[in-house]
Amino acid sequence: MRNDIIISGVGGQGIVSISAIIGFAALDAGLFLKQSEVHGMSQRGGDVQSHLRISDKEIYSDLIPKGKADMIISVEPMESLRYLPWLSAEGWLVTNTNPFINIPDYPHIDKIMAEIKSVKNNIAIDADTIAKEIGSVKAANVVILGAASPFLNLPYEKFQGAIKFIFGKKGDAVVNLNLAALEAGRKFSEKNK
Amino acid sequence: MRKSLLLGDEAIAQGGIDAGLSGIYAYPGTPSTEIMEFVQHSKQAKELNIQCTWSANEKTAVEAALGMSFTGKRAMACMKHVGLNVAADPFINSAFTGVNGGCIVVSADDPSMHSSQNEQDSRFYGKFSLIPFLEPANQQEAYDMAFYGFDLSEKYKLPVLMRITTRMAHSRAGVQQRDIKKQNNLKLPEDLVQFVLLPAIARKKYKKLLGVQPLLEKESEESPFNFYKDGSDKKLGIITCGIAYNYLMENIQNTNLNYPVLKIGQYPLPKKMIEKIYNECEEILVIEEGMPFVEEMLKGYLAKGKTIKGRLDGTLPRDGELTPNLVAVALGLTDTKGKDVPQVVVPRPPSFCDGCSHSDTYIALNEALRGYDKYAVFSDIGCYTLGALPPYNAINSCVDMGASITMAKGAADGGLHPSVATIGDSTFSHSGITGLLDACNSRSQVTIFILDNLTTAMTGGQDTPGFGKIEEICKGVGVELEHIRVIKPLKNQHETNVKIIKEEIEYKGVSVIIPRRECIQTLNKKNKEKFKNK
Numbered sequence: 131m132r133n134d135i136i137i138s139g140v141g142g143q144g145i146v147s148i149s150a151i152i153g154f155a156a157l158d159a160g161l162f163l164k165q166s167e168v169h170g171m172s173q174r175g176g177d178v179q180s181h182l183r184i185s186d187k188e189i190y191s192d193l194i195p196k197g198k199a200d201m202i203i204s205v206e207p208m209e210s211l212r213y214l215p216w217l218s219a220e221g222w223l224v225t226n227t228n229p230f231i232n233i234p235d236y237p238h239i240d241k242i243m244a245e246i247k248s249v250k251n252n253i254a255i256d257a258d259t260i261a262k263e264i265g266s267v268k269a270a271n272v273v274i275l276g277a278a279s280p281f282l283n284l285p286y287e288k289f290q291g292a293i294k295f296i297f298g299k300k301g302d303a304v305v306n307l308n309l310a311a312l313e314a315g316r317k318f319s320e321k322n323k
Numbered sequence: 324m325r326k327s328l329l330l331g332d333e334a335i336a337q338g339g340i341d342a343g344l345s346g347i348y349a350y351p352g353t354p355s356t357e358i359m360e361f362v363q364h365s366k367q368a369k370e371l372n373i374q375c376t377w378s379a380n381e382k383t384a385v386e387a388a389l390g391m392s393f394t395g396k397r398a399m400a401c402m403k404h405v406g407l408n409v410a411a412d413p414f415i416n417s418a419f420t421g422v423n424g425g426c427i428v429v430s431a432d433d434p435s436m437h438s439s440q441n442e443q444d445s446r447f448y449g450k451f452s453l454i455p456f457l458e459p460a461n462q463q464e465a466y467d468m469a470f471y472g473f474d475l476s477e478k479y480k481l482p483v484l485m486r487i488t489t490r491m492a493h494s495r496a497g498v499q500q501r502d503i504k505k506q507n508n509l510k511l512p513e514d515l516v517q518f519v520l521l522p523a524i525a526r527k528k529y530k531k532l533l534g535v536q537p538l539l540e541k542e543s544e545e546s547p548f549n550f551y552k553d554g555s556d557k558k559l560g561i562i563t564c565g566i567a568y569n570y571l572m573e574n575i576q577n578t579n580l581n582y583p584v585l586k587i588g589q590y591p592l593p594k595k596m597i598e599k600i601y602n603e604c605e606e607i608l609v610i611e612e613g614m615p616f617v618e619e620m621l622k623g624y625l626a627k628g629k630t631i632k633g634r635l636d637g638t639l640p641r642d643g644e645l646t647p648n649l650v651a652v653a654l655g656l657t658d659t660k661g662k663d664v665p666q667v668v669v670p671r672p673p674s675f676c677d678g679c680s681h682s683d684t685y686i687a688l689n690e691a692l693r694g695y696d697k698y699a700v701f702s703d704i705g706c707y708t709l710g711a712l713p714p715y716n717a718i719n720s721c722v723d724m725g726a727s728i729t730m731a732k733g734a735a736d737g738g739l740h741p742s743v744a745t746i747g748d749s750t751f752s753h754s755g756i757t758g759l760l761d762a763c764n765s766r767s768q769v770t771i772f773i774l775d776n777l778t779t780a781m782t783g784g785q786d787t788p789g790f791g792k793i794e795e796i797c798k799g800v801g802v803e804l805e806h807i808r809v810i811k812p813l814k815n816q817h818e819t820n821v822k823i824i825k826e827e828i829e830y831k832g833v834s835v836i837i838p839r840r841e842c843i844q845t846l847n848k849k850n851k852e853k854f855k856n857k
């Protein structure tokens with residue numbers, strides 16, 4: 131078993147929370163894990179990505195080879211496309227549809243969506259709206275993770291467990307919000323895959 | 324025992340704590356910052372009373388670590404690669420004095436310059452200083468090397484360098500912890516002049532350091548971090564250093580390639596192991612992260628021996644970070660790749676945050692400078708370096724920490740006016756103060772902006788060493804009180820600020836303008852904390 135995942139977004143969007151949840155879930159399932167993340171300069175509103183690898187065998191490289199990723203999870207639509215060279219032919223692209231515009235030449239969203247739709251296996255989800263409906267736009271990243279969860283080789287309970295652990299300190303309300311976000315994302319994918 | 328999930332940086336920190344560390348000294352710098360931060364946030368470190376406040380710069384950090392070691396205790400100094408340039412003087416000389424308690428200097432290199440001004444390879448410093456140095460291939464090794472490094476340091480009474488690179492520093496993996504060691508007791512050096520590098524003593528020290536080299540080489544031959552994996556196909560022998568081993572294994576694990584492999588994690592190079600692979604194989608491929616350090620040594624200036632492949636002959640790129648794909652190509656395997664990046668994707672460079680004080684300062688400065696036909700703004704390193712990008716295009720230099728003030732002084736001495744410097748508050752405490760003293764002593768006509776956002780923003784918001792003391796420092800080194808002007812970088816203060824800047828530019832001496840407003844990131848963080856505690 132092996133899942134190689136690229137997680138992408140813009141510096142400040144908090145992609146770490148997604149890798150932290152998957153990471154915890156993987157470790158809890160007794161798997162090996164390597165997760166390489168970006169710190170420093172590009173966190174100031176630049177493009178950021180994280181390589182997350184989980185496997186039942188020892189993992190060597192911290193970086194995923196190009197063409198080998200099983201999935202791209204992106205919290206921003208244009209950023210999801212930046213890492214296509216890493217995605218394998220059968221890999222899934224799971225992305226938020228809400229653009230984060232901090233540059234003057236941000237392309238028209240229709241053009242971006244057309245490229246996303248041209249990827250064989252794709253899930254484009256309006257995670258912000260779904261998260262707002264549940265209670266807080268802050269849970270958007272967990273909605274996206276929920277949307278990615280059916281395509282990862284980890285039992286659903288492991289994700290739930292990770293959320294309970296990671297958000298536990300912040301109280302039941304936050305835990306329940308994020309569990310609902312996970313569920314909503316997952317339902318969306320099951321309907322739209 | 325369950326493994327803990329740690330960044331390479333955190334593994335080094337946890338390793339240090341568990342191995343009996345008494346003090347860690349550092350100045351922030353990507354990708355090394357999280358080593359110190361981990362210790363600062365560790366409950367265990369707090370209970371053990373481990374000294375862990377930021378130093379003013381890397382030089383003071385290494386010197387403080389040496390002082391801690393003088394007392395017989397274990398100390399670490401951590402920095403990014405260019406920080407070792409700043410600390411080079413005490414670092415090189417500490418190889419001569421030797422140490423008392425174990426002392427590890429960690430230097431984090433940044434190949435491909437994700438957040439740096441150059442991609443120098445710290446291993447050259449290791450060779451230059453003639454001390455043993457370590458290069459972990461994974462997070463577990465990084466943890467173990469803290470234990471091993473302290474023991475090695477105390478065995479030979481020498482500092483040990485640990486060299487890591489960005490991917491090692493900022494990648495997480497499971498790490499198995501060991502039993503905790505107690506801190507050393509206070510025990511002063513037996514030799515009263517051990518640390519006195521008077522020429523006559525230094526000459527003896529140097530001979531001693533040279534004399535110990537064969538022993539260090541022997542340590543490398545027997546090191547758990549160096550091993551030889553035999554292979555049946557002797558057409559090629561592969562030497563890997565540090566994390567390059569991972570990229571090799573990633574590529575060959577499911578193939579029938581069966582070349583002998585020498586994995587190196589401890590230097591000086593294990594000569595016998597190198598000789599073995601060189602003699603047994605027809606050609607050698609060297610895979611190393613950073614500069615062709617080992618490759619150049621093996622090849623020699625005239626390259627008269629066997630074919631050595633690597634970064635020098637184009638088998639691997641001469642510069643930049645390694646990737647699994649680059650190593651695949653070097654091994655003659657197929658390069659894999661998904662779809663190309665679609666044309667609609669445009670670059671997204673880093674930029675000022677919304678509401679950043681630096682952007683208001685630059686807008687005011689640009690306006691104040693309009694009308695002068697020749698001028699320059701010498702800048703420095705930090706978030707404010709982003710002022711080089713459009714729409715600001717506000718600065719003309721970024722060389723090394725502290726260089727803004729000194730370059731502005733030199734340019735003013737050369738007849739340039741206005742000669743302006745912009746330097747952050749943390750960078751000012753790091754290495755701007757001495758330059759300001761120079762400028763005051765020569766009464767150079769410079770306008771120096773100390774951009775005080777009350778934090779070290781670029782590296783994630785660490786405390787600044789000069790916090791709350793900037794005006795006092797300026798006054799102390801000789802800036803006249805009337806020419807220390809504090810302004811508030813806000814849109815609604817724009818007119819006032821432009822006027823003040825213009826006045827100070829025309830002053831025929833050293834003037835300091837301090838735009839002071841808290842970094843928007845740290846402010847948000849604080850507000851969140853407040854909210855949480857309610």
Ligand SMILES: Cc1ncc(C[n+]2csc(CCOP(=O)(O)OP(=O)(O)O)c2C)c(N)n1
Binds near residue numbers: 353704706774781
């Ligand atoms: C010798 C050296 N040490 C450390 C660094 C890493 N570094 C780059 S910018 C910076 C901090 C800058 O802080 P400050 O001057 O306050 O500016 P700010 O980012 O807050 O605007 C640091 C520590 C470096 N580039 N060079």
